[in-house]
Amino acid sequence: MTFKDHFSAHAAIYRAARPDYPAALYDFLVDAAPSNERAWDAGCGNGQASVDLAARFREVIATDPSAEQIANAALRPNISYRVEAAEQSSLAAASVDLVCVAQALHWFDLARFHAEVRRVLKPRGVVAFWSYADCRVDEAVDAQKNRLYHDLTGPYWPPERALVDSGYASLPFPFERIPTPGFELHMDWTLDQYLAYLRSWSATQRYIRALDQDPVSLVESDLRVAWGDPHRRRMVHWDFHLHCGRL
Template identity: 35%
Template sequence: MRMSAFTPIPDLSLYAVSKSSSYQMAGRYFEGVAHAALYAKFRPIPPPSLVNRITSYLKEKYKGPLENAVDVGCGSGQSTGILSNHFKNVVGFDISEAQVAEAVKQEKSPNVTYKVSGAESLLCEKESLQLVSAGQACHWFDIPKFFAEADRVLVPGGVIALYGYHLPKPIWEGKSEKLNQLILDLYSGILQGYVKQESMEAYLGNYTDPRYKPPFEYYESERDDSLYLDRKATVADLKGYISSWSGFQNYRADKGDEAALNVLNTFESKFMDELGVDTPSSETELTLRITYYLLMGRKPLA
């Protein structure tokens, strides 16, 4: 799966997120229209193996038809549409109107819909869902309230699945570790103080925080760290992905467009120097490995 090419932007409108934008409110970092477009363009779509792992786990003990699933914190829909081949009805929920609008624009599956809703109060009937999923999102939720709501809407035997992915690791013979360090230096160095703790926990952590224990204290649960996706991307694509980080957008809102663009261009220059190639960044292709971690819990059958 290849990311869209990211070409140089003559002005900064693509990066623009107003300093007064609602995305900066506590727990709401992806609400700008331009940010939603970046999110849709550059965020990865989970691999089929991840969805197959979730549905296989669900079917181990739930023997009824797979009617309804929701994807909470769906963003622009990368983690929602992938459920459409497994469930009769799929709904993506996100608190951001801009993200939901982008998801609706991108979605092609007729059995997938999107609604604006917080994670802690889902627009679903009691015991009406076989699956509640959240991809790279639950670190933004009020975890106890979200788990209580998931427990309310899941049928007995239904599954809650939380998953996330680490920062992408470039694969280039003899250079992978140094290239990876450039990404880490940007994320936890230059952008330090602009990357929210919740986001850092998701990218660099593993959902091992005690907050993620309930309802798994009484749910049967299972964890899988074996899933990954290798995707071809140009260096310019990687630069575009970085521009979708909430930490980068926070930096831009504080420091301004020129400083933000300088951060991206400096990163790109260092990355290309390390590769030691003469091709433009938009034509320099490498492999990005995205490693996932998955935590699943099954509501008791009785």
């Protein structure tokens, strides 16, 4: 099946520049699942969540329709990467303890994906869909980031980005909800790491392809002034949203 592909062309950049999800999130999920036998990371991209799941589950099936993303995924002995759509997986029925989707649910055909989740989950299996949206450092840095996000790349964001910004609040969730603790997503980054993250945005890459110019370069000098010492590590915080439930 065809899919909306905004990351294959810069899969290596995406892998290197994205924040890590909190360890406490994975600990919570493995405790909630009926067993730690098998997890499915749907829309796994470069396997960022797959690797952390593999430290807690005996087997992880990680799927993504992008062969380029899979080619850039981190390998582990107990991760099986498969190039296939989340809506039509090769998983056996009632074979999975946990289905997770990290920052990818907004690309799916939800009706078909929810049916696939119900097919592959074991009884009382767990689903976890999470996303992160806007990030913050301080007023001066954020002003330049907002200029990039809204003024420069704003027209180049796919319409699905609005779902991420809302924390998936408007999306159906046809599962028995599980109360979740609050998880914080943050990274201690140098300026170069922060700039790499800005360049990994799908809207940044679409801007580059459309105008043959890097929009990050248009704010970089002001960002350097706002950041200060480029080697200084600063805390970058993201708005993090988790939807968790049980079959």
